[in-house]
Amino acid sequence: MTNQIIKQRRGLACMSQEDRIRISRLGGIAAHKDGVAHEWNSEQAKDAATKSWANRTWATCNVCGGRTMSKQRRNGGVVCRKCL
Numbered sequence: 001m002t003n004q005i006i007k008q009r010r011g012l013a014c015m016s017q018e019d020r021i022r023i024s025r026l027g028g029i030a031a032h033k034d035g036v037a038h039e040w041n042s043e044q045a046k047d048a049a050t051k052s053w054a055n056r057t058w059a060t061c062n063v064c065g066g067r068t069m070s071k072q073r074r075n076g077g078v079v080c081r082k083c084l
């Protein structure tokens with residue numbers, strides 16, 4: 001007997017993208033119906049965005065002087081993606 005492992009997609013992975021989107025949407029709608037979904041207001045959204053940006057590490061590109069999140073280094077300095 002061969003011990004063949006057949007890789008099989010299960011659950012959400014065996015569905016088409018449209019199906020997954022449809023099902024995900026149902027979850028969101030249900031959460032809002034139950035009143036457990038998070039309701040964003042502009043103040044919270046601003047706060048979340050600020051936090052998200054604060055966690056990024058910026059560097060200055062050695063070539064163009066622009067700000068970059070790139071970790072690429074060349075000639076002892078950080079180089080942005082455009083200047084690589």
Ligand SMILES: [Zn+2]
Pocket residue numbers: 061062063064065066079080081082083
């Ligand atoms: Zn640059």
